Amino acid sequence: MLADAIKAMCARWKIGPHGVADDAIFAKTGSGAGCIADEFAREGVYFDPAQKGGRVSGWQRMRRLLSDAGKPDRPGLYLNRACRYWWHTAPYAGRDLKRPGT
DSSP: OHHHHHHHHHHHHTOOSEEEEOGGGGOOOSOTTOOHHHHHHHTTOEEEEOOOOOHHHHHHHHHHHHHHTTOTTSOOOOOOTTOHHHHHHGGGSOOOTTSTTO
């Protein structure tokens, strides 16, 4: 059902049903069906594992993107006031209390 919904959304946007996903969907958990990514692939939806970075590098990247927003020659992170989930969760995202700058 989820694969069908993904394919329908991709068709509306005129893009292929291919994306990135957390590496947990590639874990072989002992199921005879394989991993979750295999189940999606059988339905025509394909995923590559996301390239995860460290927490520190993620915070640095987000800070850089926020500060570069509005610069015409640099990619930036733009947030709208309507992004309520971001505004409610980002300030409380995990941090290392022993290294406050990270």
